[in-house]
Amino acid sequence: PAGDGTWRLQGHKWFTSAPMCDAFFVTARTAGDDRGISCFFMPRFLPDGSRNDIRIQRLKDKLGNKSNASSELEFEGTVAWLVGEPGRGIPTILQMGVFTRLDCALGSAGIMHQCVAQAVHHARHRRAFGRLLVEQPLMRNLLADLALEVEAAVTLVMRLARAYDRMEDPAETEFRRVMTAVCKYWVCRRGPPLAFEAMEALGGNGYVEEAPLARFYRELPVNSIWEGSGNVMCLDVLRAFGRSPATAEAIAAELAFARGANAIYDRCCDRLAQRLLVPADPATSAQTEGQARALVAELALAMSASLLLRHSPDIGDLFCRARLDGSPASGLAFGALPDHPAIGRLIDRLEPVHGDAAPDVG
Incomplete structure (x- = not known):
């Protein structure tokens, strides 16, 4: 948690479809917490208009479904908001x-x-x-x-x-x-x-x-x-x-x-x-x-x-x-x-x- 009601996400997401979206729901495990996986809302743009730190590492070369891009994402301090109760992400x-x-x-x-x-x-x-x-x-x-x-x-x-x-x-x-x-x-x-x-x-x-x-x-x-x-x-x-x-x-x-x-x-x-x-x-x-x-x-x-x-x-x-x-x-x-x-x-x-x-x- 960042202390201002937001959280910072760190890590690599192996598969994300439609990475061009304006916002995402993602699941992540909170550090030092044994309650399990939580759900977060992660926007592409922050309230002040700046871009959130969401990095598209590469697009997947898929068998089909090619008109819908799928990607690997990297999070390095990406801003997100907790959705629901901690540990109840799934x-x-x-x-x-x-x-x-x-x-x-x-x-x-x-x-x-x-x-x-x-x-x-x-x-x-x-x-x-x-x-x-x-x-x-x-x-x-x-x-x-x-x-x-x-x-x-x-x-x-x-x-x-x-x-x-x-x-x-x-x-x-x-x-x-x-x-x-x-x-x-x-x-x-x-x-x-x-x-x-x-x-x-x-x-x-x-x-x-x-x-x-x-x-x-x-x-x-x-x-x-x-x-x-x-x-x-x-x-x-x-x-x-x-x-x-x-x-x-x-x-x-x-x-x-x-x-x-x-x-x-x-x-x-x-x-x-x-x-x-x-x-x-x-x-x-x-x-x-x-x-x-x-x-x-x-x-x-x-x-x-x-x-x-x-x-x-x-x-x-x-x-x-x-x-x-x-x-x-x-x-x-x-x-x-x-x-x-x-x-x-x-x-x-x-x-x-x-x-x-x-x-x-x-």
Whole structure:
């Protein structure tokens, strides 16, 4: 502390995104204090108009996300103000971090949608073996499977966004506490393999920098990495369930809205209920932690199925058969959907047909 209500930060910050910002929230450990990490507000310009001592050491050379600069910063007596209580830096900054986790899931869902829209557009205009690609059964299966993944991702993140719009609702608070981490983990993780499949659908045209898919492919992994990696998200879910029985009850209540709509879904909910509503046993905590990814994946799939069954029953039925039935192809490889009348509608929803038939450009 500097004695005037401010603090002086000293040290090196290995990774800082958007270093051109006018202000930052940073966490730091206070010298001679064993209370832990605290949160600080650090402006670029001080109240008298002078520049704060924030030194950009270098910009990172990243795989993707290149339009958003990331940097290494050096602090040498940098002026900052304490935010919240000393030693409570992580809980304080996570009050803002949950919104960026929502952003990661929303961003991934949006890019996934654009990837599949590009693939569908290409298939509607490219001919091979005398037919448009979109008319060929195997390509239709692949496109529909990719579209199904997008439907699930968008529906899931929109439901989460609604929970953020209803901050005053206790049930939505419990839902948000778990599903933010679930969506961040699952939706962001499904993006890269989907982008690859969409890229492959375009062939060489998908692999060149003139087309947008190469950038989409590079952009998607970062949403899984920053604001908490996959393991961090899954452990957050376990902690949320461990804090209060109300959390599991809120999730079970949300899943119950679609009970009875699909037998496969009902069996999935029964399995989840056995895991969520049974009190945690300290003797098996290591085993529970080791299975956290499996739990979060199943919860993400079940919640997606619940939402789709309620809002688009035919697509929800296909989702249950394709993702919840436990067959070897379930979710492991795109393009292995069972025959279903919703396949055509899934493709059309990604790029509705307008006007006359597509021209022959092949």
